[in-house]
Amino acid sequence: MLQEESDLSLIIAQIVQKLKGSNLYSQLERQAWASLQRPEIKLESLKEDIKEFFKISGWEKKLQNAVYSELSVFPLPSHPAAPPEHLKEPLVYMRKAQGSWEKRILKSLNSMCTELSIPLARKRPVGEQKELLNKWNEMGTDEPDLSLFRPVYAPKDFLEVLINLRNPNYENGDSLSFRTHLGLIQVPLKVKDIPELKECFVELGLNIGQLGIDDSTQVPPELFENEHVRIGQKEQDSAAAQQYIRQGSPTALRAELWALILNISSQPEDVLYYEQLKTNVIQHDLLVDSLIYKDVKLTASNDDYYFVFEDYLYQVLLCFSRDTSVLSHFAFNSASPPKSYIRGKLGLEEYAVFYPPNGVIPFHGFSMYVAPLCFLYHEPSKLYQIFREMYVRFFFRLHSISSHPSGIVSLCLLFETLLQTYLPQLFYHLREIGAQPLRISFKWMVRAFSGYLATDQLLLLWDRILGYNSLEILAVLAAAVFAFRAVNLMEVTSLAAAEAVLADLSTLKVMPLLQIFLFATVT
């Protein structure tokens, strides 16, 4: 009991500390002072009256949302003597693996830099700055020569690293048994099985209304949809919105609900901050900018759904790479921001800077994290904020090595375990023909299915990511897709043929697949 209490007070203290530096705090202060003018505030009962005022005027709700937001992001309390690395990643071998992977990426980036004789960063001449400012809304028409640039890495390179992960303390013996894991991931992390998933995702159950299923044309709207929409419209509370969205969000409310859950409200300060980032982009050219250009041109520009928003993607991603506030998420990310040294001062800490400024090196497909959001937000600074928040809450876990249940390693293991346990025949067959399932589904999970599903389906899936504050649903969906196409997959005899069967996911309806896999499959 005592331990929990002291944990709680520690958390409270940390959150208060964090919020004290926030904009909300100064707003609350201002409001409190202003409220003294009001007749209902009496000196004798000052504290209670102001509290009451906050409640009625909705400020208490805003504070609640902010606290809830911190709680969602805040990692679980650990032993007071644990060093900060443990917050990033408790397991040593994972930390080591992430460290070597980062070294490789940085080496690749630096060698590209040297080969092409392009500096990592340079200040733009005034003429170039002016030009870029004029073209800010149509950077897509720029045709810089990107042929010499290669993406720093692609998902399949990352997969190879994960496949080679080993826990040096774990000996699973040479003899094969029915417990041997037949997949590619060979680390002993705990993942949920279907009964546990059913408990976790209880709102996706068969007897509970869902958007993505119960709003289809054959179902009369009175049965579920109308009421669900009505409830959604009144929502002001982050935690409640998060609970609500587990059953899906109506399209018209989604933009607001996501902003509520992520606790994003576009204040003037936020717009100013975004403009400041834009100025940084105008003034300095970074090598990663070319990587971003290349990525957008290779992926989103060719996508049936997202090509329209190409210019927004540059506006978001270029600013993102300059945003040093992103650095704070590395406290709980197993990754660390790469360091670069001012020319000639290699090794001297005083001359070290993080590169890129936000510490995130984009890889092939990175822009697809932003693209679906363009369907919801067309104001650049809001789009930016939402993306940034989504990144520091979820997406970073998809490309860093950690033991977190929502980390990509756990997702891969969850996917393989589900397949092996519940579709053993399919798994065995695919393995025999050299088509390890993870080789196909990895790219789906790393991108959170962006670019593979139709946009409306993707948004329904991301609703649930937000609702459950977890990425595990990506692994479940991947397994559900294999289950759905099992009959065809059993007939194939090569990896290429298996890829072909699973090449086109654009006609899939996500929610029925998930529901059937979790709740209607005979186990």
Next chain:
Amino acid sequence: MAGKVKWVTDIEKSVLINNFEKRGWVQVTENEDWNFYWMSVQTIRNVFSVEAGYRLSDDQIVNHFPNHYELTRKDLMVKNIKRYRKELEKEGSPLAEKDENGKYLYLDFVPVTYMLPADYNLFVEEFRKSPSSTWIMKPCGKAQGKGIFLINKLSQIKKWSRDSKTSSFVSQSNKEAYVISLYINNPLLIGGRKFDLRLYVLVSTYRPLRCYMYKLGFCRFCTVKYTPSTSELDNMFVHLTNVAIQKHGDYNHIHGGKWTVSNLRLYLESTRGKEVTSKLFDEIHWIIVQSLKAVAPVMNNDKHCFECYGYDIIIDDKLKPWLIEVNASPSLTSSTANDRILKYNLINDTLNIAVPNGEIPDCKWNKSPPKEVLGNYEILYDEELAQGDGADRELRSRQGQSLGPRAGRSRDSGRAVLTTWK
């Protein structure tokens, strides 16, 4: 009815021919006995011209109405709509109601248009009322964006002023005839780019009017960002959405600059809300039906005919749809792989409705196909049904039945879901 359908076409497009062949139909030449002729618009003119003396027999079907140009020529379309509106006004119909500025509340869906050279003086009067406006000049008889240009000064169309003064007879050859319309310089932009909507509408008969809308329409985006700046008035890549034009620009062959209508719907619902989006789509259906009703009285409702039109619609930034034109011969060329699939399915569904069961047609049939063969088409308007019992009119689009708004007797412009319309 054991014989195979004999088909002819003078349009060599694989999406057509593959569809005929998959039905096991037999190709013949136009001099032989044919049952089904998919013709170009030039051919239909010959077939139905007075000199040709062509007589179609009961087992022959063609894919155009004889005087389709009443709808598909830019000047005649406008003329017919104007006539239709005046008629409604004369009979005191509530549909012809106007607002305090004299604009039609429910029938203002075509931008202000004049014929040149005939209406030159009227046009000048209108132009002078708002001299900073931009106008778009379109040759009446051309397609694919050919010959179109924008003007914002009277001097740019001096030629037609001369023509209107010097010639005492209106030139019979349609080569010089143009229409000039007020340019919609505030189109709805997505990603900063202008786009238009291409919707396919199948008409099987005009009296009673029976028409179907293809669910899979698409948006065509310009490759260049939109700007109303006068310095870019000549830049067709900014203003004209025709693929024939855009494909000479920075064209991408994977997505072809096209979005499905369902993408548009998702985007608008997410960013603008469900009500205004539904209202927009209701209005689009409304203007299509009204345009068909406008020409129905003058259309030669030949029972051997059906027609699949390509409607071009532009949405402005107030979410109001405008009818730009109707194409009798929408392009069957495919610019991307998805395009090819779409057009193949379009023809497939069209043939299923026009030639029931793929058997030798009998043009005396009632042209009422069963629901199952509609494919991706939905009933847009069925005059017989609409005039039937009022209780049957629960035709919400959600059941895959008739789409379409039912505006009418209420003062609520275009909003009404509960009232009915004829």
